[in-house]
Amino acid sequence: MTRSLQSELKKRHPFDSLEQEATLAVMRTSDLLENRLARLLRENGLTLTQYNVLRILRGEGKPMPCLEVADRMIQVAPAITRVVDQLLGMGLITKTQSVHDRRVFEIALTPTASPLLRKIDQPLLDLHTNLLAAATKSDLKTLIRILEQVRSGIVDN
Amino acid sequence: MTRSLQSELKKRHPFDSLEQEATLAVMRTSDLLENRLARLLRENGLTLTQYNVLRILRGEGKPMPCLEVADRMIQVAPAITRVVDQLLGMGLITKTQSVHDRRVFEIALTPTASPLLRKIDQPLLDLHTNLLAAATKSDLKTLIRILEQVRSGIVDN
DNA sequence: TGTAAACAAATGATGAGTCAAGTACTCCTT
């Protein structure tokens, strides 16, 4: 409330806690990485979200329910519906109603999608390598381990 | 092109490279963290971006040009203009044209902003602590170091 | 001096994500 308290809060060290500094570091780095990836994908007519759906479908290798795809991304349901619509319009996926549960719609890659994905594979791999070139392999493993630990410690909803 | 090549690309290991795995880990973790922070801030009538501008201004302690604020975030210029407009509308900042360079508009916190920021400080600090509670202090330091190294290795634009 | 390049910020159009509500379907209960 008072001016003295206000200036007291102004610290030489820019962060109030190690946790805050780490959070901001993760978010800043992520933004930077996302921008670069998005740029490369845009040159191939895809958004990051669209590509992620395709990547997940390829990884799975068989048709998947929409919401299961959403789960593997951070995406919420309505977003997936729209991405699926876009990819359908591009002819990159098919959507079929499941016979076992007619609430479920399964999506799968079309033959058109495969060459597109393969065309992107190498440049994307190169980009990934370049973006993280400043870190050693061992650091990357450490990074992955710590982040995994962090995520597992965050209870959902 | 052929079906055999396609299935050849399907690996048991879900990631093509350590770098890709690390990138995705950073992005997923960031999304998770952002969601939580955004939720807390929304309860206080702020978006993450708006709060970041206020935080940077408080950290600086004196008026700053818009673009300098943008630089400290990842934000691109047009985004800042709009956030500044929003914060102006809320009465949380002032904007004055610099007398030295009339292209420049400097923004600064109003007295209204300080109590709001202080009100948020403690819950936010607690949230940061909770979100990263699964990692040890030493891991957090390592995390910060590696991410900093990664960011410094990414040439801008 | 005058004119072009560079710069800070604003603007308009577009697109992606989020929330709230709605539809269609399944499963569970009694």
Add this chain to the structure above:
DNA sequence: AAGGAGTACTTGACTCATCATTTGTTTACA
């Protein structure tokens, strides 16, 4: 065998971020 709860999406309205372009203003240099 209803009735109700829950699930898998869908849709519409809205907000926020981004791109491309434009408006002032300053600097550089010819």
